[in-house]
Amino acid sequence: MKELFDFILRFGNLNQQQMDFIAGKAMELTLPKEEYFSEAGKVAKQVGFVVNGILRVCYYNNKSEEITKYFIEENNLVVDLESFDNQICSSAYVQAVTDCKLIVFERKDWLELLQTIVGFDAIVHKIISRALMQKVERRSPLVTEDATTRYLKFLEIYPTAVNRIPLSYVASYLGVTQSSLSRIRKNIRL
Template sequence: MQELLDYLQQFDTLNEQQAELVTSKAKLLELPKEAYFSEAGKVPKQVGFILEGVLRFCYYNNKGQEVTHYFVGEGQFITDFPRFEAQIISAEYIQTVTGCKLLVFTREDWDELLATIVTWGAIETKMVKKCLNESISRRSPMVSNDATERYLSFLESFPALATRIPLAYVASYVGVTQQSLSRIRKNLR
């Protein structure tokens, strides 16, 4: 629980009672590799804080191909936030890449934190801003760079996760086939 509280403290100070309320609402959830935390076609029901493991955001394009567009690792919150907030159906999946341990908040618990902790709304806004800024800075090079530069950008963006993510997911994220990614990696050695 301390990892969660330390993360939150970077956005605002929580007093002892507030910290106890937050920890009382967090429930431990363990998911095996390749399990879904959230699924397309369903309304996201929870927010998770990752204690151990890696998750990915993915969807199926109009050709039926699976596309990975983001990874999230330890010490971060994860949810399909816009759809969680609006309580509408998601168009993407959040899937575990490794076995994961998360502290999970239901929608009801999240709303209670918002209603009880005066600064929770500001904390939430700051967390969302931080995540969006990180996402934009990591995804921007993916649009204009060639495949080798995109792979190098991936390594720079996710240095602690790179060795833990299967090559198929990395290839999808970079936008190339696994064979092309293997050639890129070979040429970089």
């Protein structure tokens, strides 16, 4: 729980009573590798905080190819925001890449926190804004750069994750084949 509050308090202030209230609504969830936190075609029901592990957001394109959009590491919130907020079916999957430990909040409890704790909605807004900015910053180079540059950028963005994520997911994220990624990695090591 300490990790969650360290994270939240970077975006605003809470008193002990407010933190106790939040802690009372939280549940720990262990998500085994390859299990889904949320799934396409279903409505997202939880907000999570990643204590340990890595998740990925992925979808299937019109050729039924699996595409990894991005990864979510420790000390970040995880939620399919559009599905969660609007109560609509998700178009993406959120899947554990490694065994994960999360602190989760059911939707009704999360909404109660937002309505009860003064200023909590502003804190959450700052967290969401930061996450959206990171997403844009991380995806932008993938559109314009060559594959080697994209891989080097990936190493910069996810320095602690590279050895924990299967190459197939990294290749999908970078928009290259696994064999191309293997060549790039080999050339970089030379």
